[in-house]
Amino acid sequence: MRRIFQIAGTETECALLHNGSHFVLNRPDGTIPCQLDPAGMPGGYVLRSGGQVHEVRVAVGPEATFVHLNGRTYEIGRVDPAERLAGSDGAAADDRIVAPMPGVVVSVAVKPGETVEEGQALLVIESMKLETSLCAPRDGVVAEVPFAAGDSFGLKANLVLLAPEED
Amino acid sequence: MGISKLLVANRGEIAARVLRTAKARGLVAAVLRHASEQEGPAHLIADEVVMIEGPTPVAAYLDIAQIVEAAKRIGADAVHPGYGFLSENANFVAALEEAGVTFVGPTSDVIDLMGDKVRARAFVEERGFPVAPSAIEDDDPATFVERARAVGYPLLIKPSAGGGGKGMRVVREDSALEAEIETARREGERYFGDGRLFVERYIERPRHIEVQVMGDGQGNVVHFWERECSIQRRFQKIIEETPSPALSPEQRLDICETAAGIARAANYRGAGTVEFIYAQDGGFYFLEMNTRLQVEHPVTEMVTGFDLVAEQLRVAAGEGLSAGQADIPQNGHSIELRICAEDATADFRPAIGDILLLDEPAGEGVRVDSGILGGGKVTTDFDPMLSKLIVHGRDRTEAIARARQAVQNYVILGVTTNTGYLDAILAHPGFASGDVSTGFLAEEAETLTAAGNDMSDLLMAVAALSDERLVAEVMQIPELHRNMGEWRN
């Protein structure tokens, strides 16, 4: 299974495999067998790899693993490549706020021509006894606000239109 | 006048260290604590923990009224201020005095005197002790720039109210003088609330040598020999040792007696340190006097065999010094390493994190004054120094070897520390030869922060095999397929 390790500013993608009798670390340069067994003291292990035996102390944090080896301390950042990709779900920026259901406009906070920031509250609607505040999906300039406080609207009605972004 | 209950108005390693001596002397001891602090060794040693509040944790430790009120409330008859915080604050001393609580330290007038760089310098110069050529703004603000020029280049601009290395600027060329004065003034105002300056000749490749003194306030002063503190990064000490490898026995006596003389002249009470700039030609000049116990006092304790906090408490209790000058030896060699949560490869940027694993070294000639416990958290609320590692050896070579082994065995995992950097300094031939100045760390910066051997294969193996989720993912592949490996028909 793949992980990205960050050591002293360098990232390396590896995969950990087990061949039935021992673990093998698959790095870009090739594979190395390795084994980690607990040793007596807290956080203490014996690492066997590449024909060598090392005593190490290890502490595993949520995003990095800390190792004391041969009198020096190291920090290894761990990244699951999947997690890195999960963040990259670019949301489609929209030019419109569309009514999620029919309802009534309670209040409008912006006017055409006004510059707004992503996340800024643009208007409040009420439907099924629930008030919802609708926010700007991106930074931009308000182009049109077709409804005013007190107006009713239907499903998918355009409640706010932003000026299209210049590419 | 005896002390039966002591409040330690400090935290971290120094609080623990002071408490240890207090308890050993049979005192009831209390310590302060802010809600943001995790449990530390001091809280475990103290008989009582007093919670303090403030808009920031540091502000709490600087809140004179709150602390004095706390001392009274818990019935403490004395307060030990540690170092930093209120340890050199004359108002604090006065407030305690008014509350009838003994301050373990000097009198407020001496604190005031030595706290003002300009006054301190004048005091020392008047009495014939050596000072570096200088110009003090206050003497005549109108002529300050001219007089500064007359000091000669290179010169150092310092804020009068400053300390701890902050706000100092080196000027090598006349063309830069006026601009640097302006900048220094602004910084003085910002850091210390006081824009007054003075200018001193800047000694090239100086060594920082200081002398530990102790007075009983009755005119008796002894020195506990010198300490060398030239290993500094950004004007802050990180390795200190005693004896100084630079001094001949005659020079040693000269500098220590000078320091004692200065303390005597001020009728000094309590522990103090006189700091000197030592020039390559053997000349030395008064730099400043710190009217408190210093961070690096343990090295002095290791070679003299005296407990300086015990001496402080004796003096505060009116029992006087426990020894005369002749009874204070210098045996062997001691080195202290300041273990700090910082990244030496990123310009010593302070580091934060959880202390996932802590294993402090121990053994013959090894002492650790620690402010942290395993499982604790390191934040930016307080100073990045976590603990001090102090070693003692029969000579400097043995002390260095012991220090290297101890710092290599110092296991702190979860937050970046300077242990590797400290070991690199100890291993450097320049340090081993003793031929250093306060610029040593800056000069050798590249060598000292150079990456060691590439251990990345081993490290990645450890990181992979200790990642339980990863291992579980791999082991969930059926044994048959694991054994077959990456076979294709």
Add this chain to the structure above:
Amino acid sequence: MRRIESQIDVNAPDYKANHAAMSERLKEFHERQNAARYERPQRDIDRLARQNKLGVRERLKLLLDPGTPFLEFSTLAACREYEGAVPGAGVVTGIGIVQGREVAIHANDASVKGGAWYPHTVKKIVRLLDVALENHLPVVHICDSAGGFLPLQHGVFPDRYLGGRVFRNQVKLSQANIPQIAIVGGHCTAGGAYVPTLSDYNIIIEGTGAIFLGGPPLVKAATGEEVGVQELGGAVMHTSVSGTGDYRAASEQHAFSLAREIVNQWKRKPKTIIETATFEDPLYDPEELYGIIPKDRKTQFDMREVLARIVDGSRFHEYQPDYGTTLICGFAHIWGYKVGILANNGVLFNDSSLKAAHFMQLCNQNRTPLVFFQNITGYMVGREYEERGIAKDGAKMLMAQGGSVVPKFTVIANASYGAGNYGMCGRAWDARTLFMWPQAEIGVMGAEQAANTMADVKIRQLQREGKKLSEEEIAAIREPVLEKYSRDVEAYTSTSEIWDDGILDPADTRNALGMSISASLNAPIDDPHYGIFRL
């Protein structure tokens, strides 16, 4: 369990000649397989790059667990069709490991005619889904297809086991509680749209994936509406408006990482338990098979020598060793799994048929999967045998074999002619997987025999008309028949037509069987029950 003691002398001239011949064959086989898997015209590779798509092999690399095996089926499907222009029939199928789970893979190869469905493509996909159904294997679909190849639509669409069967199988998989996930990395048009919609989960890759019952040109032709690919069926629309798409992936890497995450939370069901032992490699080197398999099809060889290079530790417990000696029956372990092996050492007689039937009943009783090693030219013929009821005995063997409830696996190791193919679990008899060796042949009878028979018919017909034929004229009739027939019975023909699940390098047989047996245990084994044995 005793080890088979090999009598083979690796220095004997016969061995060496066989080894050389097989090595030659394998060289050609591996070259053809590699070409079918990896060689593509540069313009097709460029086109994929322009479309911002990864090739199917790169996609599989992202999907499958690193360091795990992949048993690929029918790499050489369609190798004798379409002038060889549709390698692998434009689709990759097989069994692989994803997040520790055995899954069946169905992945369009868009570098082959845009991933279009040719008749052989459909057959290969239906076969893969049949494997999934029979073995209860979850399925991962990687969809990227230009749709049905219209000029051959009659071979793609109308019949029972053609295009519609793909979707019918998907429904049956779902009905049987077997999960499916589809990663849409290209177009899923018309019928193809049902692959992701019939899957439990689907992921659409933004920019390249699209699902629609009719693409933009068809829509324009049908109603005049002008609409682009993305609005009509792109990732954003389907994942936020129609709800047809479950996940929108920003990139190929993201899609496969999501797919792995989804597979990782499928409940793992307990596998059927059969007898196992710790696995061990055969004592003898599997590559010795190259010297054991005769270079001439007619030469006999001892199947025990073959088994010794395939089963764990070369250990074999033979059943009824002295009776029905032309059929070897016995127990062994393959990758630890205990199996019952039937292997031909000659034609089938009454006694070998009876022995086989009894042995297979033992295996069914004991939940022991069956592995058939075929080298059969047929059942014995002749008066004595007919009087002894060879047809009845053959029927009993078929009843036992066809009525078996345990998983069956077949390796056509040499000849597979006539009814012998049936008795020994040929394609029609539901082997969970069936593989051919490169030199193997399959047909109703051997080429020579067929050529002789057919030529004979023609010759006698001409003779009745009064014509007498010279040697050359006889040869002129025989030769073309022989040539065509020889080609028709070749392993490459079988694999091209997907009458098997692939040609195997004999040394790969053990691993292929190991993976197949392991996969089969995802399905339960029924209690034994048979039809009527004509006694």
